[in-house]
Amino acid sequence: MLNNKITFIGGGNMAEGIIKGIVSNEVFQPKNITVFDILNERRKYLKDIYGITEAEDTSSAVKDADIVLIAVRPQDIVKVAQNIKNDLSKSAIIISICAGIKMEKMEELFGSEHKFVRVMPNTMIEVQHGYSAASVNDKVEESDKEIIKSLLNALGQTMFIDENMFNAFTAYSCAGPAYVMYFIAALVDSGVQSGFSRKDAISIALENLMASALTIQKTGKHPYQITDTMTSPAGITIDGLHVLSESGFHGTVMSSIRKALERTNELEK
Incomplete structure (x- = not known):
């Protein structure tokens, strides 16, 4: 079990699938998982079902987080970056599952000094078979990749790929x-x-x-x-x-x- 603190920005269906996987597989303790969603009822639902912590604002959500997983609509990531970039720890791993948002865009929005991971989650999360793809920037170390792998393996299998293979992974996997x-x-x-x-x-x-x-x-x-x-x-x-x-x-x-x-x-x- 990882001792890292992870925060989800966005609590939709995909975020819930990941939360369910990491809780049921005991990858993270529920007390170390925080979620922020713009809908109060959604935050309360995730807290009640999975025993995790709900945050009422993005600033408190990302404070002291070792991992920040962004699970919002692609058109909302600019606003998210504006809201959280000044509160992020320099050592935090920023994971995005926002479709079509490239690493270059994330570095532009949040600052190139951060550790970035672009993830295409496994579509068969419910049965925990199938692959999630992950692409990382040069700030991500091997120890960070092990953390990412532990997180994504709760959903199935993990494959690290070059970002230029993301479209092929989408169409094929x-x-x-x-x-x-x-x-x-x-x-x-x-x-x-x-x-x-x-x-x-x-x-x-x-x-x-x-x-x-x-x-x-x-x-x-x-x-x-x-x-x-x-x-x-x-x-x-x-x-x-x-x-x-x-x-x-x-x-x-x-x-x-x-x-x-x-x-x-x-x-x-």
């Missing part, structure tokens, strides 16, 4: 579960079409999905190496895979992610 969900839905429907109840079809699809993922993780093999062992001459599986290949399944998945990346790049401009 953050949107990734949606692509997988589409595939699962198709598998379930095919199971129903084959005569299974929807309940049984879901059970089979999910078990196969998890078993496949664990097999790749355990063996370190490329997926095609594994499917090669599952296809016998003139067999059933190779006929099914032939239809997927013929339909351009592989290329369609790649094209969908490329399109998502293009859209992400457009929105950043």
Whole structure:
């Protein structure tokens, strides 16, 4: 458990997801977690549910905080910076989960002398699987990265990446579960079409999905190496895979992610 004091500026759904993760995994003691939100009822709710401290203003919220996590709308970060930059400790780690706000902008708003971390949180926080991405500036030390990793690992896994990979991470990792969900839905429907109840079809699809993922993780093999062992001459599986290949399944998945990346790049401009 970390002894650091962490303050959340903004108490919306994503902030709550992070608070829930770090409290339930005992990364921080509730007494060391403070939240400020412009809505009084939201602050009270988070205090009552998670046992954390609520702050009535931003100045008291960030005072003595070792970590300040900014979880507001991107258009509100300028006002937040104006309100808290004079009260921040010089050694505080400033973490932003504000979409589209680059490190350069944070340094401009808060001062380049600070430690900055830009984070794209895991979208599967509820089950604590999936990756959060973090990019840091040159003021962040290795010991700080360990703190950041402990914080984000309460949400799933953590990957430190260069900031220029953030858009790719958004299109590939953050949107990734949606692509997988589409595939699962198709598998379930095919199971129903084959005569299974929807309940049984879901059970089979999910078990196969998890078993496949664990097999790749355990063996370190490329997926095609594994499917090669599952296809016998003139067999059933190779006929099914032939239809997927013929339909351009592989290329369609790649094209969908490329399109998502293009859209992400457009929105950043």
